[in-house]
Amino acid sequence: MKGVSQFIKVEPKVSIIAEGYKIKAKGTYNLEDLYVELNQWFTHMNYKWKELEYKVIAGKGGFQRLELLWEGRKEADKYSTFVITLALGAEINEVEVALDTGAKVKRQKGTLEFRSSAYILKDISVWKDKFMGDQIARVYEILIRDRLKQQEEDLYHEAHKLYDELKAFMMLYR
Secondary structure, eight states, X not given: OOOGGGGOOOOSEEEEEEEEEEEEEEEEEOHHHHHHHHHHHHHHTTOEEEEEEXXXXXXXXXXEXXXXXXEEEEESSSSXXXXXXXXXXXXXXXXXXXXXXXXXXXXXXXXXXXXXXXXXXXXXXXXXXXXXXXXHHHHHHHHXXXXXXXXXXXXXXXXXXXXXXXXXXXXXXX
16 A cells, blocks of 8 residues: 655755845945854854855956855754855956945955755754655654744845845945
8 A cells, every 4th residue: 555655855955045146236335344244143143154165366467266164053853954055156356445434444346146956954864774764754753843934034034134144235335
């Protein structure tokens, strides 16, 4: 006899926001402030985040291509972990800007392009090597489906809070 659980495949990764979600703007920015802002956001939202990549490619006339990749992880529960990736590709030049106070400071002028994704990682390894592990995993997913659905909604909203924060940062420097 075939049960309902055989039609449910337990996936270890559930994509909430597909890789490549893009935010792009042109202006004059303070990239140190951006770094601080991102650090504060991830910390405030209880994510452990790290920089996976940092690349600066120098061009002619002070032009630089900056490539950064950050990843934030937060344990939703013992079974699920939220993951947000954020890649920055920036084509910038160093410029000197006069503040309202008259002081001159260095800023970065150019185009910032963020690409992002958000997904949930599930620890399906707990079922590995167990008697009827696949079936138990399917039943478990059925039993906690409301919690999993709520986690998907929570991560979606958290990722969009980050995107709103990035957009606000970019508007600040227009």
